Amino acid sequence: MNPQEKKKSLKQNILESEKISRREAISTAGKVAISAVVAGVVAGVGGYLAGSAAAPGRTVTTTVTPPAKTVTVAPTAAAIPIRIWPHAKGYDKYRLENPKDVCAILNNMLAAMGANVKIDFSGTVEEAKLEKVIAAYKAKELPEILGAGHEWVGPFAEGGYIIPIDDYIEKYKLLLTDWFPYAWAWEAMRWKGKTYAVLQDTECRPLYWRRDVLKELGWSDADLDALPEKIRKGEWTMEDAISVAKEAMDKGLVKWGFYHRPTPGAQPMFVFYVQYGGKIGDPDTGKLIADKDAWLKTLELFYKLAVEEKVMPAMAGTSWRTVHTDFVNGRVLFWFGGSWHWAEYQHVAYHEKLGKVPEEWEWEHLGFGLVPAPTKGLEPATNTHPWAFMISSQAKNPEVAFLVAVLQTIPTFDVRHCIYGGKLPSRATTYSHPDFKKNKFLSSIVYMHEYTSVLFNHPKMPVYTRLAFETVTSVEKGEKKPDKAVEDLMSALRAEIGEEIIIRE
Amino acid sequence: MSKKFSNLLRGYVIRPKASISISGLGGFKSFLKEKSRTFFVIAFLTPFLAALTIMYGLPCALSVLMSFTDMGLSFELHFLNPLLKNYYTIFHVADPRVPVVAQTTILYVGCTLLINAGFSLVLGVLTAYCIRNENVASVLRLLWFLPRMTPVIIYALLWLWFTDPTYGPLSIVSSWIGLKGVRWLLDKPYSQLLMILVNGYIGASWGMVIYVSSIKTIPLEIIYAAKADGATDWDVIRRIILPLLKWPILFVTSWQTLSLLGSYVEILAIWDGYSYTSGVEVWSLFTYHTAFEGYRFGYSAALAIIMATIALILVAIYFKVFGFKRMLEPSRIEV
Numbered sequence: 040m041n042p043q044e045k046k047k048s049l050k051q052n053i054l055e056s057e058k059i060s061r062r063e064a065i066s067t068a069g070k071v072a073i074s075a076v077v078a079g080v081v082a083g084v085g086g087y088l089a090g091s092a093a094a095p096g097r098t099v100t101t102t103v104t105p106p107a108k109t110v111t112v113a114p115t116a117a118a119i120p121i122r123i124w125p126h127a128k129g130y131d132k133y134r135l136e137n138p139k140d141v142c143a144i145l146n147n148m149l150a151a152m153g154a155n156v157k158i159d160f161s162g163t164v165e166e167a168k169l170e171k172v173i174a175a176y177k178a179k180e181l182p183e184i185l186g187a188g189h190e191w192v193g194p195f196a197e198g199g200y201i202i203p204i205d206d207y208i209e210k211y212k213l214l215l216t217d218w219f220p221y222a223w224a225w226e227a228m229r230w231k232g233k234t235y236a237v238l239q240d241t242e243c244r245p246l247y248w249r250r251d252v253l254k255e256l257g258w259s260d261a262d263l264d265a266l267p268e269k270i271r272k273g274e275w276t277m278e279d280a281i282s283v284a285k286e287a288m289d290k291g292l293v294k295w296g297f298y299h300r301p302t303p304g305a306q307p308m309f310v311f312y313v314q315y316g317g318k319i320g321d322p323d324t325g326k327l328i329a330d331k332d333a334w335l336k337t338l339e340l341f342y343k344l345a346v347e348e349k350v351m352p353a354m355a356g357t358s359w360r361t362v363h364t365d366f367v368n369g370r371v372l373f374w375f376g377g378s379w380h381w382a383e384y385q386h387v388a389y390h391e392k393l394g395k396v397p398e399e400w401e402w403e404h405l406g407f408g409l410v411p412a413p414t415k416g417l418e419p420a421t422n423t424h425p426w427a428f429m430i431s432s433q434a435k436n437p438e439v440a441f442l443v444a445v446l447q448t449i450p451t452f453d454v455r456h457c458i459y460g461g462k463l464p465s466r467a468t469t470y471s472h473p474d475f476k477k478n479k480f481l482s483s484i485v486y487m488h489e490y491t492s493v494l495f496n497h498p499k500m501p502v503y504t505r506l507a508f509e510t511v512t513s514v515e516k517g518e519k520k521p522d523k524a525v526e527d528l529m530s531a532l533r534a535e536i537g538e539e540i541i542i543r544e
Numbered sequence: 545m546s547k548k549f550s551n552l553l554r555g556y557v558i559r560p561k562a563s564i565s566i567s568g569l570g571g572f573k574s575f576l577k578e579k580s581r582t583f584f585v586i587a588f589l590t591p592f593l594a595a596l597t598i599m600y601g602l603p604c605a606l607s608v609l610m611s612f613t614d615m616g617l618s619f620e621l622h623f624l625n626p627l628l629k630n631y632y633t634i635f636h637v638a639d640p641r642v643p644v645v646a647q648t649t650i651l652y653v654g655c656t657l658l659i660n661a662g663f664s665l666v667l668g669v670l671t672a673y674c675i676r677n678e679n680v681a682s683v684l685r686l687l688w689f690l691p692r693m694t695p696v697i698i699y700a701l702l703w704l705w706f707t708d709p710t711y712g713p714l715s716i717v718s719s720w721i722g723l724k725g726v727r728w729l730l731d732k733p734y735s736q737l738l739m740i741l742v743n744g745y746i747g748a749s750w751g752m753v754i755y756v757s758s759i760k761t762i763p764l765e766i767i768y769a770a771k772a773d774g775a776t777d778w779d780v781i782r783r784i785i786l787p788l789l790k791w792p793i794l795f796v797t798s799w800q801t802l803s804l805l806g807s808y809v810e811i812l813a814i815w816d817g818y819s820y821t822s823g824v825e826v827w828s829l830f831t832y833h834t835a836f837e838g839y840r841f842g843y844s845a846a847l848a849i850i851m852a853t854i855a856l857i858l859v860a861i862y863f864k865v866f867g868f869k870r871m872l873e874p875s876r877i878e879v
Contacts, residue, residue, distance in 0.1 A: 173619075194617050194839070197616075197617050197618060198617045198618060198619075199618075302816070302817045303817045352709070353727060353730055355729070355730055355817065355818040355821070355822075356707070356709060356727060356729030356730050356818065356822075357708070357709060357710070358704060358705075358708060361708060361710055361711065365710070498616075498617055498839050499838060499839070501837050502837055502838045505817060505833075505837065508817060508818065509817075509818055509820050509821040510821075512730065512818050512821045513821045516727070516730055516731065516821075518732075518821070527640075530640050531640065531641065534638070534639040534640055534641060535639075535641075535834075535838055536838075
């Protein structure tokens with residue numbers, strides 16, 4: 040072997056002896072990766088802790104030099120931005136159209152006065168959802184008006200995303216003299232004693248029934264027409280409804296006596312709870328309330344409906360389409376629905392033969408009234424979910440934003456939203472608007488507002504609603520008796536809501 | 545710097561023991577050439593390590609911090625007193641839902657793992673070895689892959705329709721086999737069985753693909769030689785294929801365990817609103833509900849950290865049971 044070859048061979052031997060196996064390389068790579076991640080974690084923790092100490096403030100002095108000469112130019116109109124996220128999808132399109140038209144009218148007024156200012160309106164159909172609000176707030180891009188269910192007033196107020204508007208309400212009280220006459224309308228817009236939102240619309244949750252099925256049980260037209268008033272007076276209760284439902288099922292006229300919503304929500308659980316004397320929240324402390332006795336009676340009623348009398352199935356897991364299809368096709372006698380379903384059945388094809396049903400068909404086949412009192416001596420009731428227009432804390436001109444939110448509720452605008460969306464108005468004067476009076480259904484259910492309740496404005500209200508629904512489901516399945524179920528509910532409320540709920544025995 | 549680490553950086557190139565005389569440009573060029581592989585490896589790993597740190601490391605650090613606070617909708621870190629209060633709540637069972645959720649999670653992970661790691665092995669062996677016709681095998685693999693390719697919401701909707709108490713095919717078939725009136729979404733243990741099947745149907749395909757790929761790399765000569773020696777198909781599977789699949793089995797089992805511990809999307813999409821009462825509220829879903837319904841971000845961070853810790857412990861156990869260290873040593877079989 041020559042020296043060159045010897046050197047090459049020696050080098051190869053060294054190479055071979057120092058070569059690491061693939062497995063060793065992967066193992067070492069893994070250790071490198073883990074070390075890098077750990078280093079990153081330590082750097083992240085250390086960086087956060089180091090940066091969390093407040094930096095000392097510093098004063099910056101800026102000297103502004105006035106221009107050397109004055110040049111006169113035509114002034115451009117100052118723009119007041121009004122941006123809105125109202126949730127204006129589908130039938131709620133006027134939640135966007137109404138503020139837009141208000142701003143257009145205001146701009147015309149300002150131009151007529153020669154004012155060098157205009158409102159720059161922009162909006163989307165989107166709702167002010169929490170994650171969007173947080174992201175926009177961090178980017179300092181929060182719109183002026185946020186539209187969401189009233190239950191978000193509490194969370195948004197706690198997070199500092201919206202501002203109280205009591206001062207503006209006082210300043211412009213002349214614009215609000217014909218406001219909704221019931222106390223809950225403003226209560227639903229408050230959080231810890233301050234008002235944060237303007238009521239944009241409301242609705243109600245009646246009990247629907249099949250007139251045609253009741254006729255087959257021997258009810259006359261006069262009986263059917265008198266039923267809503269009898270319910271209102273407390274003369275016809277849930278006990279009566281249960282016995283009628285049982286009769287209809289026994290005769291094979293319907294598959295089920297009652298349906299309720301298959302997902303967590305207010306009705307009928309919280310309607311029964313309020314009827315039994317339960318309170319949902321304490322306005323003074325801002326805490327939720329669970330009255331154990333009222334929940335026990337509510338659960339006993341559900342147990343009677345589903346397990347003892349078997350007139351209602353366990354509803355969780357049933358699709359919404361099945362619920363509406365079964366009711367519209369006469370397979371269910373009573374349905375704890377919402378006022379917007381009246382319009383929905385006209386626009387969505389649930390009927391197996393007719394598809395979308397005309398309103399004349401609805402008047403002939405469906406009836407509606409308050410949720411009857413559980414027993415004699417108690418009151419009928421319903422529930423509502425008001426929609427709120429809140430003024431954000433990053434509004435460039437919050438007073439103008441407040442005015443736009445209030446002006447879009449005047450009857451001319453309010454009635455468009457009510458008719459198109461099947462909603463009830465914010466103002467009492469809208470009831471007497473000619474277009475509203477022409478709408479027979481909406482005019483027929485306005486009285487229900489006198490008997491309505493709202494869920495409480497609290498960030499943990501969705502938890503309360505879900506736990507209540509789960510408990511009702513366990514009772515409907517027959518898995519738990521009401522006394523055990525109510526104990527589990529109280530225990531779960533304590534664990535998941537903690538100090539923010541008052542449990543009353 | 546350890547010998548192994550320096551060798552890793554150099555790859556298969558060793559720094560020559562003989563000294564190099566660096567003289568002028570020629571020496572610098574040979575220095576660069578020598579170090580280029582090292583730079584290449586560092587450059588290759590850096591994006592991955594950076595992404596790992598930013599996407600996992602920093603959020604992990606934040607979660608640890610959050611778990612010591614009562615962070616809510618204000619998104620402020622108010623440290624608890626005592627600092628470990630959230631952990632006390634969990635371990636001292638001050639939250640009555642924790643034991644139920646833990647039991648559900650053990651049932652869910654244990655049973656679904658049998659499908660995702662076990663049944664997928666059966667599928668892999670069947671479609672890679674037993675079924676000789678590659679077209680038939682491909683079609684079978686595709687059928688099993690369909691749930692994984694389907695968007696989650698569509699998949700959940702299909703199951704909701706399939707299990708509808710009135711019109712669902714499952715409810716109709718159940719009535720034929722003496723299970724009339726069973727509500728598959730609501731009634732335990734049927735709802736829990738459904739939860740396992742829903743997730744197992746998705747998870748089996750992933751393991752199947754890994755196993756099929758691994759089986760395809762086994763040299764056919766070994767199998768021919770075994771057949772020539774009189775081995776049956778079962779002997780080949782038991783004595784050749786399965787032993788050579790030890791590494792993929794460890795990988796799939798570990799991966800699926802971690803994946804199942806953190807999975808909740810399908811359960812949320814199907815059982816939203818009544819998961820607890822249906823007995824399908826697993827730990828990760830409970831964590832999600834606590835954070836995004838209850839806005840208790842601090843408490844949910846503690847739940848998440850416990851889950852992550854249990855996952856790491858399980859992986860360490862797997863490594864021990866499967867002999868991870870032994871698997872890293874050079875193969876004793878000349879292949």
